[in-house]
Amino acid sequence: MLVTVTGGTGFVGAHSVAAIVRAGHRVRVLARDPALLAPALAPLEVPPGAVDVAAGDVTDEAAVAAAVRGADAVLHAASVYSFDSRRHAAMRAVNELGTEIVLAAARRAVDGPIVHVSTVAALFPAAGRVIGEDSPVGRPRETYMATKAAAERVARRHQDEGAPVVITYPPALLGPHDPKLGDQVGRVRDVLRGLMPIWPLGGFPIGDVRDTAELHARLFTTPPAGPARRFAPNHYLTTREYLAALREVTGRRLPAVHLPARSMFPIGRLADLAQRVWPWHIPAEYGALYTCACATRVAPDAGTTGIDPRPFAETAGDTVRWLRDAGHLTARQAGSASPAPSPVPVH
Template identity: 70%
Template sequence: MLVRDPSKAERALSPLGVAPGAVDVVAGDVTDGASVARAVRGADAVLHAASVYSFDSRLHARMRQVNEQGTEIVLGAARRAGAGRIIHVSSIVAMFPARGRVIDEDSPVGRPRETYMASKAAAEVVARRHQAEGAPVVITYPPALLGPHDPNLGDQVSRVRSVLRGLTPIWPLGGFPVGDVRDTAALHARLLAPPGDRPGDRPGGRPERHFGPGRYLSTRQYVEVLREVTGRALPAVFLPAHAMIPVGLFVDLVQRVWPWHIPAEYGAIYTCACATRLAEGVSTHGISPRPVTETFGDTVRWLHGSGHLSARQAGSGRPSLSSVTTH
């Protein structure tokens, strides 16, 4: 593992039952070529999952540097080290705004008007260039990920927390694919398996690309699932996403000088305005997504158990695993 802070490795590994000593840790940064070279030296495969994932306008400069330049450095170093399989963890937003109503593995890279999404699109261009040059690069596209044991309390888990704390009563219409981090982890485990234990490349020599398992949820369905798993009313107002974009732009300007996070980011609104579903039959390497109520329920219980939500905020309802499973 290449990590900026070695002490964080234990926080990420311990919920999985993995002893920190079982994993070699290299201190460094994906924007530092020397530390990346040390990390990938002798590797049979490289999984590049590092990026700044946030719609916080205070992080714009850092996400441009890490997401685009870091991808160029890591993939280049992995190729020079002779890695036989190099996985770049991209994002579905790298293809937003889509030219049609659905996206698939061959959809073109988007030109989004939002910094995080644009940085992922730029990284996607880098990864696809390596694929075109014949490098053993595999690209994956996780959905918005939820699940327990988030060591960084990332963007998506923080959004659930904000909803249950009553900080987001107004929502843009639209939606986005949502998935479970454990399902996406299973996808990458399969992709890293020995060649005889995984399917080959896509037919016709097409570049190997896979979507993380997930389901499209409208923002109304998103809030409804949270109501179900918590038993709470969670009043919400839904407005057209395009009408809310000016509000998001204003919040981004304020956020640059306001010290506390404002949960009404332009990027989140813009994503909903770009609402796009996955085409039928996109490759998830045979992994079916678990019910969204299970994912949301486990996330809420973990947030409560780890002290990020009060008992009142987490609610008392239990998810019904038979409902809201396909959309």
Template identity: 70%
Template structure:
């Protein structure tokens, strides 16, 4: 099967591409920077010669059409995932308009399935205490989440029209081999660098990127027989449980103050305004506080295509080991998790 992939040089995309190739599929990538292909695939012992490359952007209708032409299936994983206020304009364009362009082109090309990588955050704030496949699209007051909700609405419209669009809802993801050191991985690094001694109360859904990649590969194997919405395997953790998991994995005390999330929202808003003019990243982000305030659990019966999430300790431990191995953390910062520098498994 030929699978066209957008976002293939990102965290979810690169792991999914590796899973597709291991399953024997051929892969074509739509990329803005061809130089990023080798960097993204090298940890999986793959090179640029393992995939076909089309140069272009998801906002470029012609480039997208070339990328999906003749494809049996499409994985749309391209998005801007960040709570950084400096990236608000690009995430609005890429996440909503890019989804419109890619899904329309994939339908015209006759691809089946067309997998749209959404986010569980697209369903927040939820009306009930859990989210499930029929939970309405969220109406969040945060730019990244709002952009994913808008993209979710696009994907659901295609589903309502009978298109073979499958939506996946990954939780916040950690794991090794993050080619662009994305938001969640960088946040864990900042925790261990002592830059986040204050956390909002609340919680977050957390999963392993390798499990979400396995879900995407499984969806290709069930072509024509898949349902149309799946949750990425994961766990719901309170922020206290998250910090405690990092303490246990690293053996470090990590003194932390927990404050009500809604009381911290004004701090996040001020930090976002300052970030627009301050050149260095400010760890206190409105979006991160907001999601802790409104995140709810995924229904335990929600469909994950039978994939069981790996333990949180394994995910956090492998991420810390990878950060240490890449030089993003010192030996002291990584604690006992950084003592084993053997390669972290990519599957």
């Protein structure tokens, strides 16, 4: 099977490409900058020649049509995932318009599965205490989450029309080999650099990028019958448990003060305004605070995948060791990063 992948130079996309190739499929990646593909896939041991690249952007209808032509299936993983206020316009273009273009082109070109990579955040704030495959699309008051909710509505419309669209819901993701050092892995780096001494109360679903990639590969090997929604393997962690895991794997104290998330909203709003003119990243973002305030757990039986989530301590340890080995952290900042930390409680 030939699978066209968008977003293949990003964190989820690159790991998914590697997993799809391991499952025995061929891959064609639509990349805005084809030069970024080889560095993204090299650490994941993707054999040379297993992946073709087509130059183009997901907002370019002609480029998308060319990329899906002749393919058997599509994985739409392209997305701007960031709480950085400087990227709001890019989020609206890629997350919303890009999804409209890619899913429409995929329906015209392929007969196999069309997998849209959504996010649990597209379902927040939730009406109940848990989210599942029948949860309504959220109406969040935060730009990244709102653009992903808009993309979710596009994907569900295609499902309602009978298209073979499968929606996956990754949680916040960590793991090694993040080609662009995105929001979540960058946050771990900021914590270990001592840039985040104040944390909101609350929590969020979190998982390992390798588990999400495995889910995507399985969807092309054994496509679900009919429209389907699948939640990637995850744990729900409070922010206290998240920090406890980082303390465990690094052996560092990492002192922190915890405040109610909503009480920190004004700080996040001011930081977002300042970020528009300040050239360096400010590790205090309204979107992250908003997520902790409104995130809920994934129902235990939601979108069964048959993949057990890795222990979060393993994911955290692998992330920290990669950050150290890649030069994003010093050995002192990474601490002990012991190879087999004991697990922290998860819910």
